[in-house]
Amino acid sequence: MRVLYCGPKLAACGIVMSTWGVIMLALLGIFFITHSAGLIEDLPLQKEDLFPDPNPPQRVYDLYNQVGYNCFIAAAVYVAVGALSCCQMRLNKKKEYLVQ
Template sequence: MVSLLCCGPKLAACGIVLSVWAVIMLVILGIFFNLHTAGLFEDLPFEEDDFSQDNPEKIFALFESVSYNCFIAAGLYALVGGFSFCQVRLNKRKEYMVR
């Protein structure tokens, strides 16, 4: 019988903790980037010619692009957290199996 168990119980628990923290942090960052928070302006990947125009739309588009990237990364961390949770469940089931 093929086992889907590939992580130990401690590694799986660590994966859950890190995933929960990353999802919370990245969702909050995504919200703040979507609100065009001035404190996060230095984290934008802008160039010098972006400031030559009086039109701030290019900077706002950068804020939204980084916001979407944060939400995508949060989704990927949620998938890793789900995988870690499944590994914890498989480890618990393995403890109760008799050979």
């Protein structure tokens, strides 16, 4: 059963926001996976993570990869929201067609 729960403007807003979210998070994920030096401040690093570890760069690289994968997961959630918004847009168009 198809349920219409948002109007055409909210569905259009969801499409625009999810498109931007996918683009932004996919690029961030790529930059984190490639270990971009400009993003080191965004890593959840603490002194305890670096000093007892005999190989600190590997720990930093692991954190880069973990944050990059989290960005890709969030981008996938935005894809799902965008698909849901597209379905709502189609249902709104169908409702508009049937009313006329």
